[in-house]
Amino acid sequence: MVRTNPERRxxxxxxAIEVLARDGARGLTFRAVDKEAAVxxxxxxxxxxxxxxxxxxxxxxxxERLQPSDAAMSMLTEGPRTAETITALxxxxxxxxxNFRTGYLAQLELRLEATRRPELQSLLTERVQxxxxxxxxxxxxSALPGDEDTVLLLYLSLNWLILERLTLPGIFTEEQAKALVxxxxxxxxxxx
Amino acid sequence: MVRTNPERRxxxxxxAIEVLARDGARGLTFRAVDKEAAVxxxxxxxxxxxxxxxxxxxxxxxxERLQPSDAAMSMLTEGPRTAETITALxxxxxxxxxNFRTGYLAQLELRLEATRRPELQSLLTERVQxxxxxxxxxxxxSALPGDEDTVLLLYLSLNWLILERLTLPGIFTEEQAKALVxxxxxxxxxxx
Numbered sequence: 001m002v003r004t005n006p007e008r009r010x011x012x013x014x015x016a017i018e019v020l021a022r023d024g025a026r027g028l029t030f031r032a033v034d035k036e037a038a039v040x041x042x043x044x045x046x047x048x049x050x051x052x053x054x055x056x057x058x059x060x061x062x063x064e065r066l067q068p069s070d071a072a073m074s075m076l077t078e079g080p081r082t083a084e085t086i087t088a089l090x091x092x093x094x095x096x097x098x099n100f101r102t103g104y105l106a107q108l109e110l111r112l113e114a115t116r117r118p119e120l121q122s123l124l125t126e127r128v129q130x131x132x133x134x135x136x137x138x139x140x141x142s143a144l145p146g147d148e149d150t151v152l153l154l155y156l157s158l159n160w161l162i163l164e165r166l167t168l169p170g171i172f173t174e175e176q177a178k179a180l181v182x183x184x185x186x187x188x189x190x191x192x
Numbered sequence: 193m194v195r196t197n198p199e200r201r202x203x204x205x206x207x208a209i210e211v212l213a214r215d216g217a218r219g220l221t222f223r224a225v226d227k228e229a230a231v232x233x234x235x236x237x238x239x240x241x242x243x244x245x246x247x248x249x250x251x252x253x254x255x256e257r258l259q260p261s262d263a264a265m266s267m268l269t270e271g272p273r274t275a276e277t278i279t280a281l282x283x284x285x286x287x288x289x290x291n292f293r294t295g296y297l298a299q300l301e302l303r304l305e306a307t308r309r310p311e312l313q314s315l316l317t318e319r320v321q322x323x324x325x326x327x328x329x330x331x332x333x334s335a336l337p338g339d340e341d342t343v344l345l346l347y348l349s350l351n352w353l354i355l356e357r358l359t360l361p362g363i364f365t366e367e368q369a370k371a372l373v374x375x376x377x378x379x380x381x382x383x384x
Contacts, residue, residue, distance in 0.1 A: 024304065026218040108304060111359035112216065115297060125362040132363070149375050156376070157348035160355075164348075167303035170317040171324070183341050184348070187379050 011037045012044050013061040016054060021102035025113040028055070056123045059110055062103050063131065066096060081144050087185045090158060094181055097162050104166055146189040153188040203229045204236050205253040208246060213294035217305040220247070248315045251302055254295050255323065258288060273336050279377045282346060286373055289354050296358055338381040345380040 015037030019028050030044040033054070037043070048054040068076075072092045079085040097104055114121035136151045161180060164171050172180065207229030211220050222236040225246070229235070240246040260268075264284045271277040289296055306313035328343045353372060356363050364372065 022308075024216055024218050026216050105304065105307060108300070111355070112297065112300060112304075115359055116214075121360060122362070125360045128360055128363055149372075149379070152372060153349055153376055153379060156350075156352040156356075156372070157345055160348040160352040163303070163352075163355075167307055168313060168317045168320055170314070171320055180341075180344060180348070184345055187341070187345060187382050190379050191383055 008039065008043070009047050010061070012039070012047055013054075013058055016044075016058050017061065017102050017106040020058065020106035020109045025055075025109045028109075030054070052117065052119055055110060055113060055117075055120050058106060059124055059127055062100075062107050063127065065100060065103060066093075068093070069096075076138060076142055076144075081142075083145055083185055083189055086144055086146070086154075086189070087182045090154060090181050090185055091178070094158055094162060094177075098165055101166055104162060108163070150188045150190065154184060157184045157188070200231065200235070201239050202253070204231070204239055205246075205250055208236075208250050209253065209294050209298040212250065212298035212301045217247075217301045220301075222246070244309065244311055247302060247305060247309075247312050250298060251316055251319055254299050255319065257292060257295060258285075260285070261288075268330060268334055268336075273334075275337055275377055275381055278336055278338070278346075278381070279374045282350060282373050282377055283370070286350055286354060286369075290357055293358055296354060300355070342380045342382065346376060349376045349380070 012033055016028060016033045019032045019036050023032065028051070030048075030051070031041065033044040034041050044054065048057065069092070072089055075085060075089055075092075079088070110120070110124060114124050132152075132155060135155065136148050139146065139151045140148070158181065161172070161177060161184075165174075165177055204225055208220060208225045211224045211228050215224065220243070222240075222243070223233065225236040226233050236246065240249065261284070264281055267277060267281055267284075271280070302312070302316060306316050324344075324347060327347065328340050331338065331343045332340070350373065353364070353369060353376075357366075357369055
């Protein structure tokens with residue numbers, strides 16, 4: 001029987017994120033998750049059908065915890081229709097992801113694990129694709145400068161910028177990273 | 193005593209790359225490398241001072257195996273000074289890295305492992321920084337269109353494009369990925 005106390009389920013998923021970031025995919029066991037979430041042994045196995053189910057739920061939880069702020073959503077719909085508004089939005093999302101360090105590292109571990117698990121790969125693909133499609137639609141609906149390629153290029157470049165900041169922080173200073181977001185936006189918009 | 197037969201050393205590093213890609217950083221032991229390289233037990237421990245030394249040498253070996261072709265180098269110095277030449281060069285490097293799938297996945301495992309090992313992190317940072325500096329100098333010396341930011345933006349966006357192709361290949365088709373390289377180049381060059 002799969003248990004459904006939503007708060008405990010979230011605590012288990014948040015624990016799994018910490019385990020993944022710290023110990024890698026190989027360290028992720030139900031026992032490690034129980035320990036990390038400080039719940040009785042056997043709890044995680046009551047909440048997830050198997051390890052793959054847990055991995056996929058972690059992927060969803062990552063996106064859940066990265067929901068844009070109300071401020072960002074209203075900037076998207078009501079801010080001036082300029083490159084500066086896009087830069088402010090992108091800076092907001094880059095900062096939110098960078099500050100959720102363990103979540104991002106866990107997500108990378110999931111991607112690497114997906115190269116070994118077709119089922120996980122197909123579920124993560126759906127999740128990322130849905131997110132990308134939503135971002136493109138939001139951008140086009142917003143009448144902000146740029147097009148579909150603008151969104152795709154920002155998705156690519158800012159994801160790696162975050163990866164760089166979190167895995168090799170000596171490559172770009174915080175100031176350089178900040179400037180790169182603005183440059184990435186300006187150039188991704190194109191010549192119009 | 194650290195052994196120095198260069199061919200055997202390379203075979204061990206290539207074995208370590210396969211182990212990292214397949215089993216993750218946690219699976220990388222001297223014993224696993226010996227087995228993968230099909231050499232007698234105890235060989236790897238004669239070639240590397242410790243596991244960190246092995247990890248760093250794997251990082252160098254990755255770059256060694258990705259040396260640009262003579263064709264790419266002569267295109268860089270002698271091709272027409274246009275965006276198309278940059279696109280051809282970038283397509284060449286993206287293809288080479290994508291085809292060296294295990295090398296790229298091993299490199300990602302090293303980055304994740306670096307978040308847990310300051311010494312490895314500092315050595316990888318040096319390596320990546322040197323590579324980036326060289327790419328910028330080559331680009332500026334080449335008088336191809338674009339500037340330092342062009343190189344940085346291509347570094348960011350194409351690295352993630354490769355990661356996407358290798359971890360979630362369903363997100364972009366091969367054709368879309370190819371078109372994205374050209375678009376990334378055009379936009380990274382900027383308005384001039």
